[in-house]
Amino acid sequence: MGAATVSLRPPLRYPSGMNAGNPAAGTPPDTAPAGVEIEIRGLHKAFDDHEVLRGIDLTVQRRDLIAIVGGSGCGKTVLLNHILGQLTPDAGGLRVADHDVPGNPLVALSELSEGELERIHMHWGVVFQRNALFSGTVYENIALWLSEVRNLEDMAITAIARSVLNSVHLPSDDDFLELDVAGLSGGMAKRLAIARALAMDPLVIFYDEPTTGLDPTSAAQIHELIDTNHFAPELAERGRTTVIITHDKDLLSRLRPRTVMLHDGRVHLDGPLEAFEDSDSPLVRPYFELMPGLHRRQLPT
Numbered sequence: 001m002g003a004a005t006v007s008l009r010p011p012l013r014y015p016s017g018m019n020a021g022n023p024a025a026g027t028p029p030d031t032a033p034a035g036v037e038i039e040i041r042g043l044h045k046a047f048d049d050h051e052v053l054r055g056i057d058l059t060v061q062r063r064d065l066i067a068i069v070g071g072s073g074c075g076k077t078v079l080l081n082h083i084l085g086q087l088t089p090d091a092g093g094l095r096v097a098d099h100d101v102p103g104n105p106l107v108a109l110s111e112l113s114e115g116e117l118e119r120i121h122m123h124w125g126v127v128f129q130r131n132a133l134f135s136g137t138v139y140e141n142i143a144l145w146l147s148e149v150r151n152l153e154d155m156a157i158t159a160i161a162r163s164v165l166n167s168v169h170l171p172s173d174d175d176f177l178e179l180d181v182a183g184l185s186g187g188m189a190k191r192l193a194i195a196r197a198l199a200m201d202p203l204v205i206f207y208d209e210p211t212t213g214l215d216p217t218s219a220a221q222i223h224e225l226i227d228t229n230h231f232a233p234e235l236a237e238r239g240r241t242t243v244i245i246t247h248d249k250d251l252l253s254r255l256r257p258r259t260v261m262l263h264d265g266r267v268h269l270d271g272p273l274e275a276f277e278d279s280d281s282p283l284v285r286p287y288f289e290l291m292p293g294l295h296r297r298q299l300p301t
Contacts, residue, residue, distance in 0.1 A: 035062040037204060037241045038083060039106055042092030045078055052078045054265035055092070062097070062104075063239035065230050065255060067246055069276075070262035071287050072294065076245045079262070080208060083243075084126065085109055085117050099123045099203055122149060125197030125205040129212060131189050138165075138184075138192060139177040142199050149200070164195040168225055187218030194225055204241040205229070211248045212295060223254045247295040249288075252276075261287070 036059060043056035052075045060066060068076050081087045082094060088110070095106035100119060112120065134141050142161040146152045152160075162172035168191040170176065184192060190210065197205055207226065211219035230242045244257065252259065252273055259276040261269040263283050269276060279285060 036060070036106060037062045037064065037097050038243075039095045040079075040083075040092070041094075043079070043082060043089050043094065044091040045075075045082065045087065045089055052265055053082075053089070056262075056265070056267060058260060058267055058270070060241060060243065062241055065242045065244075065257045066260060067244045067252055067255070067257040067273075068260045068262065069246060069252075069287075069291075070268075071290070074262040075265045076262055077208070080206065080243075080245055082109075084124075084206070085112075085121075096120060122200070123203045125200055125202035127190075127193045127197050127205070127207045127210055129208045129210075131193040133181045133189060133193060133196075136181065137177065138179050138181060141181060141192060142196050145196075146199055160199050161195075164198045165192075167198060167229065168192070168195045169221070170195065185218075187214055187221065190214065190218070190222055191225065194222075194229070198229060202240070203238065204243070207242070207244045207246070209245055209247065211246070211251060216250075219248065219250065220254075223248075223251050226251075227255055247291050249291040249295065263287075 038058075038060035040056050040058040043053050044051070045053040052073075056075070056079060068079065070076055078087065082089055083096075094109045096109060097104040098107045098120060100123075107116075107120070109117070134144065139158070139161055142164065143154075143157045146157045146160060158177070161177060165172040165176070170188060170191050181189065181192065194210075210226065211222050214222065226242065226244065230240055232240075242257075244251070244255075246252070256273050259269070259271065259273045260267060261276060261284060268283055269279065269281070276284065276288065279288070
């Protein structure tokens with residue numbers, strides 16, 4: 001079974017007198033700067049003698065559409081795994097918004113219990129590079145978290161499944177719901193992975209190289225889906241934050257995201273896409289020209 005985007009346990013709720021800052025002591029949580037979703041300060045990570053992250057500082061604002069780019073080995077995936085709580089930093093730290101507490105205070109990932117991290121993840125969705133679909137049917141892939149986390153009944157789950165499948169331009173009839181995912185094309189599997197993430201109605205969604213290995217037509221469809229599901233009219237009031245790890249220059253051109261380039265384990269550039277496209281930096285320009293080749297590489301078997 002592939003990695004899941006959310007926990008299968010119900011959310012942890014704080015007893016009276018406790019809160020997200022320090023549930024055991026009842027101390028107040030950190031006050032979040034207005035609209036901050038993720039805050040990273042001085043993040044370092046090494047594997048044996050190889051230092052991958054060398055002091056990452058990055059703030060993701062609520063409603064940001066942000067692309068994180070950079071050459072292979074620059075630390076993009078390691079950074080994402082820290083944000084998801086799958087790695088522990090050697091130095092520095094990360095804070096994320098707690099959407100279950102009034103004011104959405106920032107809480108330090110390093111201070112969260114497993115149950116508290118799972119509660120944070122209930123508001124997040126992740127679309128993995130390899131999709132991480134479970135063995136089984138289309139319906140089972142969408143239904144598992146809705147059943148185990150939200151405790152929904154089949155009728156409600158089926159309605160959500162049909163809705164999210166329609167939103168990613170996949171069939172939503174009974175035959176498709178019962179189709180084994182092993183029979184899906186690469187583009188359809190990617191769209192199902194997006195539908196599964198959307199089924200939890202996340203406030204934050206992460207895409208890890210969402211178009212790598214897809215043909216140009218399928219990749220263009222994924223570009224459209226990311227755009228549509230970030231700027232959907234029904235999200236106008238609460239908004240959604242979208243973070244994309246990518247080498248896809250066409251995706252950048254279509255979506256025009258805030259662009260963060262990592263180099264040598266640090267943030268080398270952070271700004272509008274135009275700053276990235278127009279840069280004559282001896283670090284940015286060669287990578288910019290190499291992006292199509294990096295994106296076309298085949299996923300390892």
